[in-house]
Amino acid sequence: MSEAPERKGYVLTLSCPDVPGIVFAVSKHFMDEGFNIFASQQFLDEAADRFFMRVHVHDARDRELTVDEVRAAFASVGTRFGMTWLLQDAGYRSRVLLLVSRFGHCLNDLLFRTSIGQLNVDIPAIVSNHPDFAPLAANYGIPFHHVPVTSDTKAQAEDRLRQVIADERIDLVVLARYMQILSPQLCDDLAGRAINIHHSMLPSFKGARPYHQAHARGVKLVGATAHYVTANLDEGPIIEQEIARVDHSMSPTQLVDVGHDVERLALQRAVRWHTENRVLLNGSRTVVFR
Numbered sequence: 001m002s003e004a005p006e007r008k009g010y011v012l013t014l015s016c017p018d019v020p021g022i023v024f025a026v027s028k029h030f031m032d033e034g035f036n037i038f039a040s041q042q043f044l045d046e047a048a049d050r051f052f053m054r055v056h057v058h059d060a061r062d063r064e065l066t067v068d069e070v071r072a073a074f075a076s077v078g079t080r081f082g083m084t085w086l087l088q089d090a091g092y093r094s095r096v097l098l099l100v101s102r103f104g105h106c107l108n109d110l111l112f113r114t115s116i117g118q119l120n121v122d123i124p125a126i127v128s129n130h131p132d133f134a135p136l137a138a139n140y141g142i143p144f145h146h147v148p149v150t151s152d153t154k155a156q157a158e159d160r161l162r163q164v165i166a167d168e169r170i171d172l173v174v175l176a177r178y179m180q181i182l183s184p185q186l187c188d189d190l191a192g193r194a195i196n197i198h199h200s201m202l203p204s205f206k207g208a209r210p211y212h213q214a215h216a217r218g219v220k221l222v223g224a225t226a227h228y229v230t231a232n233l234d235e236g237p238i239i240e241q242e243i244a245r246v247d248h249s250m251s252p253t254q255l256v257d258v259g260h261d262v263e264r265l266a267l268q269r270a271v272r273w274h275t276e277n278r279v280l281l282n283g284s285r286t287v288v289f290r
């Protein structure tokens with residue numbers, strides 16, 4: 001059975017100072033190199049004078065080129081425009097590490113979506129500071145690492161986390177309701193490749209127990225925010241947000257139940273878009289070519 005067109009060819013993402021001719025140069029390069037454009041999106045941040053682009057190309061000659069060969073051919077264009085660029089095989093399956101604590105709704109959702117092929121990723125391992133979801137991991141045949149964390153053992157726990165990241169050649173770390181604060185050093189090491197789901201519409205209700213904060217405020221909407229993890233708690237670049245309507249009659253527990261659905265939606269979109277190279281960092285914000 002032939003590959004889905006979304007998973008054929010190569011995806012280039014780039015950002016650079018805005019000048020005339022970027023789209024022309026990129027398009028001409030791929031035409032000259034024998035590629036056909038399957039999809040192309042671009043955005044100009046005028047205030048920042050920065051141009052963003054995502055181009056998905058198919059090989060018009062069906063050659064067996066390596067991604068390194070395609071990258072090498074594009075390098076001169078990147079240099080000419082001072083681009084920050086990434087060129088990836090469209091069918092590449094990112095290696096994703098899932099972290100979880102006591103709430104497993106996001107973990108379960110990501111595992112199921114991956115198992116039915118909706119997320120084109122591989123999940124080599126799950127790490128948790130609690131043993132609760134070892135049976136769920138076993139059901140999916142995924143190694144489960146129970147790494148307890150206390151204030152005295154945080155450093156050692158992070159060392160074990162780093163070991164799993166290295167051993168499994170992890171591309172993306174997903175905090176699927178993992179309730180431990182990562183150290184500034186680990187945040188730096190995982191910059192742009194660690195995603196957290198916060199259970200509120202950031203910047204509202206940062207920190208712990210956001211649904212209880214929201215209930216006390218009498219909100220009419222609850223939400224969830226998927227964002228990149230930085231040393232500044234819950235302040236990383238936002239990738240996706242989702243909301244749901246609530247009302248005065250609902251208890252904090254009922255807000256939590258409604259919120260779990262929007263958390264799942266926001267996180268799986270963020271993971272899908274990140275692993276499809278649709279998310280570009282723009283300072284403290286993102287550009288998402290959905």
Ligand SMILES: Nc1nc2c(c(=O)[nH]1)N[C@@H](CN(C=O)c1ccc(C(=O)N[C@@H](CCC(=O)O)C(=O)O)cc1)CN2
Binds near residue numbers: 229
């Ligand atoms: N460096 C970062 N680490 C984490 C982030 C982040 O943005 N930057 N997001 C959090 C998720 N989170 C809210 O969504 C959150 C998690 C944990 C805590 C917290 O106070 N944790 C305590 C321990 C709590 C416990 O043991 O039950 C702590 O780590 O000392 C606040 C907010 C994930 N990590």
